[in-house]
Amino acid sequence: MLYHLLYPLSQDYTVFNVFRYITFRSIYALLTALLISIVLGPKFIEWLRKIKFGQYIQEDGPKHQNKAGTPTMGGLLIGASLLGSVFLWGDLTNKFLWLTIFVFLGFGLVGFVDDYLKIVKKQNKGLSAQTKFLGQTIVALGVVSILVNMPGYTTELLVPFFKDIRPDLYLFYIPFAIFVMVGASNAVNLTDGLDGLAIGPVVVCAACFALFVYVTGHSQLARYLQIAYIPGVGEVTVFCGAMVGAGLGFLWFNAYPAQIFMGDVGSLSLGGCLGFIAVLCKQELILVIVGGLFVVETISVILQVGYFKLSGGKRIFRMAPLHHHFELKGVPESKIIVRFWILSILLALVALSTLKLR
Template identity: 75%
Template sequence: MIYHLLYPLSDTISVFNVFRYITFRSVYAMVTALVLAIIVGPTCIEWLRRLKVGQYIKECGPDHQQKSGTPTMGGLLYGMCLLVSVFLWADLTNPFIWLCVFVFVGFGLVGLADDYLKVVRRHNDGLSARGKLLGQILVALGAVSVLVALPQYSTKLMVPFFKHLHPDLSWFYIPFAVFVLTGSSNAVNLTDGLDGLAIGPAVVCAACFAVFVYVAGHVNLANYLQVAYIPGVGEVAVFCGAMVGAGLGFLWFNAYPAQVFMGDVGSLSIGGALGFVAVLCKQELILAVVGGLFVVETLSVILQVGYFKVTGGRRIFRMAPLHHHFEKCGLHESKIIVRFWILSILLAVLALGTLKLR
């Protein structure tokens, strides 16, 4: 709204011309979301505490019983700050922005339903795995179907390191993109097991994809770096900036020892949004590098479950996901978290390096 109110004034007052720059609005979207989260956070946490939506801690895992009752569903705080910032600073005539909002809210509603059943209705299992996956697929399918119908979007797949290898998946691109969104959403959800463990790498991923979408939407940079040029997609950098700010603001309260947990309403929406941004800028395969930490956490669960079934009860890790394995090995929670953050930053730097390796 700020963009639509002030940018038209640039015709008469030149200083308002700054609002046409995506970089300027991305930075202020980040600052707005961050400041808003820090200001509103205590009130939101107290509201969740009064609602008695405390986290249930399973006794079969590491000893985290001291965290039992800590308010969850803090993803509502993240989502509110993100959306307010996006509506203030983004160009709301851009279809990519509205698709990002649709994915974020849609995946968030699936997570909200799951959290509601678990912490409000005291149904410890929440939504069934099938029901949760179906909701994610429906949201992803709706967004991707609209996306591929846009004239400026292509169903070609960009392969990292190969500048001339762009296979056109045609209609097979839709199920592929749906898989990327649902996989990313569930990967972030699985990683969200320690204080700040998921939101830290999510902030790094959002910052990294802000660069990718900006490049993809800038014709000169896209041609120079030989990436797919998608007119208008650069505006999504504002959305990514808001994700970074909201994430840092949430981390203010979620850092060890956490005052609030994000819940599925946060993890599913953040993961789905990151997956969709990767699809938007044609960096679907690079997502596995940028979000490599989420990938490893997910693979640890798949390998553990598969090996357990095949061998009749034997395990690869002491516990899955991987962060719990390290806890069982004696590492302190805060050390695991910080080391995982460091790895996520290194992976993001590696991913950004692929822009020049063609």
């Protein structure tokens, strides 16, 4: 909104020329989302307490009964601050930006229904896994089908560290992209089990992909770094900036000991967006590196369930996802969280290094 209101004034007042720069608007999208989240946070948390939107704690896991009743569905706060900031600072004529917003809202809706069933309808398991997966797949299929038909977009797959390996997946790219988005969404959801554990790496991933999206939409930088150039996709950098700001603002209240949890409405929408942004800037395989923490958490669940069935009840880990294994081994919750954050930052640095290591 500010972009459309103020940038036209640059013809008469050169000071408004700064609104043409994606970097400027991304920085202020970050700051705006952070400010909105911190200002609205206390009242939003109090409102959730009044309507008794509290977290249900499972009895078969680590002893977190002291967290029972903590307000959840904090993803609504993330969404309000993120989208409010994007509407202020983004170019609302950009199709890639609207596709990203659609993904956020679509995956968020699936998560909202799941949370609603758990909290209001007292259905502890919420949506069935099949129904949740179907909802995510429908959203992903719709947006990917539009994306692959947009000018300048390619179905090639870029391989990290190898500049000349670019297989074209053709029609197979659509199911591949859906897998990336749905997988990322559920991976973030699985990781969201401790105070601040998921939102910290989400912020790191969003900051990392802000750079990837920016260079993908910049013709000279994309040519220099020998990555795909997609005109117009750079505007999604503003969305990434807002995601970082909204995530940091949420972390203000979600840090140990948490005053609020994001719920599925937050984890599914944020994870789905990370997957889509990776698809958008042709860095799908980089997501495996920068989001390596989410990948490891997901693999730990797959291994645990698979081994449990094959061995007739035996376990690899004390409990899955992996963060619960360390909890049951006696590692303090705060230490697990900070160590996972550190690993996430290191993985992001490795991912960024692929821009030059080819």
